[in-house]
Amino acid sequence: MKRPDRIDWIWLALLAATATTWWLGEHPGVTPGTPLAFVVLALAAGKGVFIVLDYMELRHAPALWRRLLLGWLVLTTLILLVATAWPR
């Protein structure tokens, strides 16, 4: 069995982040609100960065495509965060 490389570790990190998100969503002690939205969306964006840079292999691609996809990820995450944290 060959030693695990970067894409294997990233898979484990993605699973760990998913488990954390699931726990935060299910745990009765965690109250919904802006701090929860911030943590959950930061985890989602973090997962997205790994997918864009390592699985889509944009880390070593022309900067335009890397900026377009990471820019989309940041902008969409911010829109969702602002809308979720919007005062009642």
Place this chain on the structure above:
Amino acid sequence: MAAPSDSLGALSKPKPVPAQRLPGDLVVWLLVLAELLTFGILFASFAVTRVRERALFAAGQATLDLSSGAINTVLLVSASWCVARSVHAVRAGQSGPGARWLLGALAGGCGFLVLKTLEYVHKWNEGIDVAENSFYLLYVMLTGFHFLHAAVGCIIFAVLWGPTRRGAYGPGNCHALETGAVFWHMVDLLWMLLFPLVYVLR
């Protein structure tokens, strides 16, 4: 005449540029861009409508199974990992393992489609349809549109499996496999935001 010969020398010896390469076909990247923008609008519509109809969305989201959404996330990221492994194996000249990793990706994708179908059937049996209210309309549009993309991704895996197994792709000829992989990673990337938006944040 020293300056011209120097500049000629500089021209004949260009500075080494780090290799920058966009994997797969350019067309798939244009498609990825169009899909990300379309889903971006749908995500924003869901989040903004939720601000305006908090009680309705809270009631609607309470009927969704967060655990099923989390299992679907695991299936999608695992399929992404498998197809990334398949590309690496084929680039290393290992067609057999490459094809087996692709089957793993197909299994993950099909698992996602089955689980999502069960979710839709469950909702249908409860008598809920698209026209019920704005929550279910956006829920079905977002997840249904994503479901169709995942189904296309599975078809791509199935189509690529045969040639991969026969050794049609190799270290210098991995274009089609890379293109299919990029499409699936897009499906995965979209779900990374869809899952917290629809299933977790209430």
